[in-house]
Amino acid sequence: MGNGKQQAVIAVAATIALSGCGLIKPRDAGYFRFHAEEARLVVTRCERGQETGSDCEAAAQAVAELDAAARRKSSANGRR
Template structure:
């Protein structure tokens, strides 16, 4: 029974090693592309997490730059958007003004 357990553990370690080597090889061949700002713009929560990790020194590399760029672009776009309530409020005010005019 112990031999079975050892064999299973050995197989798991071999699979993990093969997966790691395959990932490194595919990355080196350019088949797995690094994440760019476009990826992070679509995955905003992940971008903010990566930026935080980079600021703490827990992560380095091109992901830091790409995530920071995407977060800056997302924040700029959010600042350009008018608040949602303002549009509704203006419409509501216009309706009230029309009702007042109709009464008079």
């Protein structure tokens, strides 16, 4: 196994172990609203089937809310 693959396997195993212990908490829509770029990345990964779970739903909700807020702001600026 190459060094890069070995590190990836260790990282995944550590993430699984820590999340099982409750040390890594699932992210909610509030987290993703504050981290918009990460939210869009998670949504893309979920659409590609590279990620599943509650992060997909939370990120999608946050992206929808961010996009709606941007449309409202753009619309309000157009009326001035």
